[in-house]
Amino acid sequence: MSGDDLLAIRDLTVLLGGRHRWLRAPVAPLRAVDGVSLGLRNGEVLGLVGESGCGKTTLGRTLLGLQREAGGEIRLRGRRVSGLAPASARVARREIQYVHQDAGAALDPWWSVGHTLEEALRIQGLRSGTERRARVRMMLPAVGLDASAYARYPHELSGGQLRRISLARILLLEPRIVILDEPTAGLDMSVQATVLNLLLELRRRLGLTYLFISHDLSVVQRLCDRVAIMYAGRIIELADARAIFEQPRHPYTRALLAAAPRLDGIQPSVRLRGEPPRATAGAAGCAFAPRCAHADAACRMQDQVLHAATADHEVACRRWQELVIPAADISCRA
Amino acid sequence: MSGADLLSVSGLRISIRSDEGVARVLDHVDLTLARGRVLGVVGESGCGKSTLIRAIMGILPAGAHVDAGGIRFEGRDLLRMTETELNRGIRGGRIGFIPQDPYLALNPVFTVGTQLMEIMRRHAARDGKRGSALRAAFRARLVALLRRVHLPDPEGAFGRYPHQFSGGQRQRLLIAAALACAPGLLIADEPTTALDVTTQQQILDLLRALAGELDVAILFVTHDLGVVARLCDDMSVIYAGQTVESGPTRQVLDHPAHPYTRALVACHPARAQGFAGIAGSVPSPLAPSPGCRFAPRCAEAADGCAHRAPHLRPMPQGPERRVDCRLYDPAARP
Numbered sequence: 001m002s003g004d005d006l007l008a009i010r011d012l013t014v015l016l017g018g019r020h021r022w023l024r025a026p027v028a029p030l031r032a033v034d035g036v037s038l039g040l041r042n043g044e045v046l047g048l049v050g051e052s053g054c055g056k057t058t059l060g061r062t063l064l065g066l067q068r069e070a071g072g073e074i075r076l077r078g079r080r081v082s083g084l085a086p087a088s089a090r091v092a093r094r095e096i097q098y099v100h101q102d103a104g105a106a107l108d109p110w111w112s113v114g115h116t117l118e119e120a121l122r123i124q125g126l127r128s129g130t131e132r133r134a135r136v137r138m139m140l141p142a143v144g145l146d147a148s149a150y151a152r153y154p155h156e157l158s159g160g161q162l163r164r165i166s167l168a169r170i171l172l173l174e175p176r177i178v179i180l181d182e183p184t185a186g187l188d189m190s191v192q193a194t195v196l197n198l199l200l201e202l203r204r205r206l207g208l209t210y211l212f213i214s215h216d217l218s219v220v221q222r223l224c225d226r227v228a229i230m231y232a233g234r235i236i237e238l239a240d241a242r243a244i245f246e247q248p249r250h251p252y253t254r255a256l257l258a259a260a261p262r263l264d265g266i267q268p269s270v271r272l273r274g275e276p277p278r279a280t281a282g283a284a285g286c287a288f289a290p291r292c293a294h295a296d297a298a299c300r301m302q303d304q305v306l307h308a309a310t311a312d313h314e315v316a317c318r319r320w321q322e323l324v325i326p327a328a329d330i331s332c333r334a
Numbered sequence: 335m336s337g338a339d340l341l342s343v344s345g346l347r348i349s350i351r352s353d354e355g356v357a358r359v360l361d362h363v364d365l366t367l368a369r370g371r372v373l374g375v376v377g378e379s380g381c382g383k384s385t386l387i388r389a390i391m392g393i394l395p396a397g398a399h400v401d402a403g404g405i406r407f408e409g410r411d412l413l414r415m416t417e418t419e420l421n422r423g424i425r426g427g428r429i430g431f432i433p434q435d436p437y438l439a440l441n442p443v444f445t446v447g448t449q450l451m452e453i454m455r456r457h458a459a460r461d462g463k464r465g466s467a468l469r470a471a472f473r474a475r476l477v478a479l480l481r482r483v484h485l486p487d488p489e490g491a492f493g494r495y496p497h498q499f500s501g502g503q504r505q506r507l508l509i510a511a512a513l514a515c516a517p518g519l520l521i522a523d524e525p526t527t528a529l530d531v532t533t534q535q536q537i538l539d540l541l542r543a544l545a546g547e548l549d550v551a552i553l554f555v556t557h558d559l560g561v562v563a564r565l566c567d568d569m570s571v572i573y574a575g576q577t578v579e580s581g582p583t584r585q586v587l588d589h590p591a592h593p594y595t596r597a598l599v600a601c602h603p604a605r606a607q608g609f610a611g612i613a614g615s616v617p618s619p620l621a622p623s624p625g626c627r628f629a630p631r632c633a634e635a636a637d638g639c640a641h642r643a644p645h646l647r648p649m650p651q652g653p654e655r656r657v658d659c660r661l662y663d664p665a666a667r668p
Binding site for chain 1: 612
């Protein structure tokens with residue numbers, strides 16, 4: 001993590017659930033995000049990849065301020081924005097906006113698109129209706145919709161158009177950092193491509209920085225500058241996208257890349273058994289050890305933290321140096 | 335079409351009457367599936383994949399009408415069978431179904447055992463057994479199946495409720511349920527879209543193994559070309575209700591012939607140079623052109639395309655490789 005990161009997270013921990021019960025043993029909370037340190041560089045697309053339940057969405061929501069952190073620090077342009085009450089956290093992090101996974105569910109079916117888009121501006125305190133309408137009318141073509149969308153209702157729009165609306169809604173607030181939660185989930189290939197193109201174009205034109213949450217590796221490979229791989233609440237590998245895909249070092253990353261379907265139909269050389277763990281209440285040892293083909297007794301005892309394998313490649317595995325697999329076996333490219 | 339085909343759909347045309355008019359949802363769908371083979375049916379949302387499945391299972395929605403064509407399964411015409419015949423011998427019996435969403439397909443208030451036994455009671459052959467002997471036989475078969483699909487603790491699973499299983503485990507349960515009555519055909523409707531890649535990989539491996547081992551054919555409906563490449567022997571591409579191309583998976587993916595298939599393969603992030611989409615959108619089934627429905631989006635369309643009657647023709651590569659496009663029709667060449 002360097003000092004000039006736009007957004008810097010240090011040792012961020014988020015606890016979910018857990019409660020005290022009268023006369024009974026308390027339920028321990030889940031460590032959904034467990035000591036994550038990550039820097040988001042100005043203008044980059046950082047991919048956050050992991051399977052469901054690994055904590056990637058919780059991390060995104062915490063950065064936004066919807067979820068309160070239990071420990072650690074978040075700095076935005078060097079200014080500390082963590083440890084605040086939810087309402088003041090949202091104000092301090094106004095430059096961060098979030099695009100929901102399910103664009104259809106995030107829009108009110110009874111409100112026209114124009115009404116929905118104007119609401120954000122109204123909440124921000126823009127009083128003049130004329131100006132609100134003018135700003136919305138300017139935003140629609142920017143996300144590739146025509147002006148007639150203003151009067152339409154969500155059910156009249158396709159999946160791709162709904163994504164554009166949810167993008168327009170947050171872009172009206174002029175964010176610097178956009179957290180995109182699975183922005184292409186459920187879209188057809190041909191539509192997905194146009195949405196991704198739009199994202200790249202908007203970044204260039206508006207100088208945005210993206211945190212791109214996804215489990216679709218082929219999209220991540222195409223879109224992201226750097227990639228963080230998350231497993232059971234922790235970042236287990238972080239490197240340039242190229243390095244992750246050409247030389248993955250963590251056994252989990254390798255298995256994940258191998259499992260992604262490829263067009264050439266080559267069957268994966270590495271196969272994972274079992275399923276991802278539910279976030280635990282801080283059991284000792286590497287969380288991946290029970291599924292790892294290379295785990296030994298020490299892996300199950302010691303916690304693994306990220307350490308630099310090369311200048312720009314961090315990995316949380318104590319045996320990565322011993323695990324050399326020919327690159328041809330693991331490359332994700334078809 | 336040879337006599338050895340397990341399932342053959344030929345020239346199927348289905349229209350659905352609704353308030354807005356008559357939607358011509360399927361217009362000349364053709365496919366054949368032999369015993370023990372895996373056929374991938376590929377198409378984007380709204381192309382008629384679900385209607386095709388419903389037609390085969392005999393559960394078309396109200397207002398749907400089969401205008402032309404036929405569906406033959408094990409030598410019998412499914413469209414001429416009565417509801418009772420379908421219930422007794424076909425649905426759940428000879429044809430098993432794996433749904434898309436393992437979270438929705440199980441009833442949360444009944445144990446897994448109750449739900450699996452119900453399938454057996456309704457559809458399985460009884461071999462002259464009755465009472466507790468019949469129940470014991472059913473149970474033994476189900477436990478063996480649960481073990482075969484690698485569900486942990488198959489005996490104990492009977493007494494548990496759906497929420498006590500993970501997504502991947504629930505999909506395994508449903509595969510076992512679909513196999514309960516030893517079907518000749520499994521219809522799988524995007525069974526892995528709700529799953530993570532590593533879990534998806536496990537389910538695909540399982541289906542592949544089952545097809546070989548139990549001599550069951552699989553009709554695998556999906557929009558994911560990568561999944562087809564990994565699992566399917568043959569594939570069939572549907573666009574807006576028309577079969578545009580079919581053939582052995584490797585041949586189709588390596589040398590797609592139809593302009594739509596070519597565009598679809600080019601959209602795949604593993605192949606695409608940039609993110610290329612397909613310009614335009616899928617036509618409304620309410621007022622389709624009588625000819626090729628891809629023509630309005632096709633770069634190689636000519637005047638006659640909008641009026642050619644749909645017809646899959648064999649290509650020089652072999653009789654299994656078929657395409658419906660004027661580019662490959664000797665009669666249409668100028």
